[in-house]
Amino acid sequence: MRALPWLFLVSVALFISGIGFVIAGARASRQAAPAEEAPATAPVASVAQIMNGIVQPNALVIYNAVGTFVSAAGVKEVAPQTDEEWAAIGTSAAALVESGNLLLLGSRVVDSGDWITMTRAFMDRSQMALRAAGAKDTDGILAAGSDINDTCDACHAKYQRQ
Numbered sequence: 001m002r003a004l005p006w007l008f009l010v011s012v013a014l015f016i017s018g019i020g021f022v023i024a025g026a027r028a029s030r031q032a033a034p035a036e037e038a039p040a041t042a043p044v045a046s047v048a049q050i051m052n053g054i055v056q057p058n059a060l061v062i063y064n065a066v067g068t069f070v071s072a073a074g075v076k077e078v079a080p081q082t083d084e085e086w087a088a089i090g091t092s093a094a095a096l097v098e099s100g101n102l103l104l105l106g107s108r109v110v111d112s113g114d115w116i117t118m119t120r121a122f123m124d125r126s127q128m129a130l131r132a133a134g135a136k137d138t139d140g141i142l143a144a145g146s147d148i149n150d151t152c153d154a155c156h157a158k159y160q161r162q
């Protein structure tokens with residue numbers, strides 16, 4: 001019968017050392033994490049794909065959000081009405097700003113002069129639209145839309161391959 005307390009003590013000791021291993025293991029894995037390399041960004045889309053997939057559709061959302069549109073049915077004043085409509089304009093403006101970041105990545109950077117300046121101008125105007133959407137400023141969207149369009153034209157005049 002004297003064997004039983006020993007058995008009990010041995011199993012308690014094994015249990016405690018087991019916990020020790022678990023804690024040590026958890027510490028080791030926590031320390032290992034920061035040493036892992038963050039995945040490198042790898043540009044995939046061409047500039048034309050960024051234009052067609054991101055820039056053009058989101059610019060159209062901003063251009064069509066506010067204005068006086070004339071058709072056979074007559075003259076129609078358009079302006080965002082609901083929170084959802086304003087949020088959608090903000091989303092498109094944010095996508096335009098981010099597309100500028102993509103134009104400044106890796107091999108998409110054509111030169112270190114006008115390409116950067118023109119992309120930054122495009123991003124600044126898109127930021128204006130983003131702020132106007134946040135402030136629900138109808139005139140601000142109209143002005144930003146026209147200013148953004150100027151930056152598209154300026155860059156295309158210099159860099160678009162025909």
Ligand code: HEC
Pocket residue numbers: 046047048049051052055056059103115118119122148149151152153155156159160161
């Ligand atoms: C910083 C320069 C730059 C800005 C700003 C810019 N673009 Fe472009 N865009 C280009 C270049 C370069 C091409 C030609 C890409 C190619 O053919 O490889 C292009 C091509 C395009 C195309 C044609 C894509 C195709 O299939 O050939 C469209 C549409 C377009 N841009 C829309 C826009 C609109 C709308 C804006 C503004 C809201 C804009 N771009 C702003 C540089 C710019």
